[in-house]
Amino acid sequence: xxxxxxxxxxxxxxxxxxxxxxxxxxxxxxxxxxxxxxxxxxxxxxxxxxxxxxxxxxxxxxxxxxxxxxxxxxxxxxxxxxxxxxxxxxxxxxxxxxxxxxxxxxxxxxxxxxxxxxxxxxx
Numbered sequence: 644x645x646x647x648x649x650x651x652x653x654x655x656x657x658x659x660x661x662x663x664x665x666x667x668x669x670x671x672x673x674x675x676x677x678x679x680x681x682x683x684x685x686x687x688x689x690x691x692x693x694x695x696x697x698x699x700x701x702x703x704x705x706x707x708x709x710x711x712x713x714x715x716x717x718x719x720x721x722x723x724x725x726x727x728x729x730x731x732x733x734x735x736x737x738x739x740x741x742x743x744x745x746x747x748x749x750x751x752x753x754x755x756x757x758x759x760x761x762x763x764x765x766x
Contacts, residue, residue, distance in 0.1 A: 661690035665698055 651659070663669050664677040681688045 657687055658690050658694075661687060662694045664691055665694040 660669075660673075660677060664674065664681075667674075669677060677687075677691075681691055
């Protein structure tokens, strides 16, 4: 993001902000503020549209590529290789395990929180 400069007129600062929005170089907070400004300020929305039109030819040299399916690789690295067989049975097994263990853990925590405490200083 360009540092604020007091010598830049407001219309040029808005144009710079629009360019940074289109390029995707704004931090999240500034990007959200710019998206809100697009909905409310027609001149700023026009500046963003101009930058999108100006930069659109840069995309012409690239084809759309589907995103790779990385979830199986991530799960394999986190949890080891997936067992051979029906993946539905794996999910139902995990759900059954969670169904068995979760009430026990919650019950144990409730018991720890709700149990009557003995005052160690009482006689």
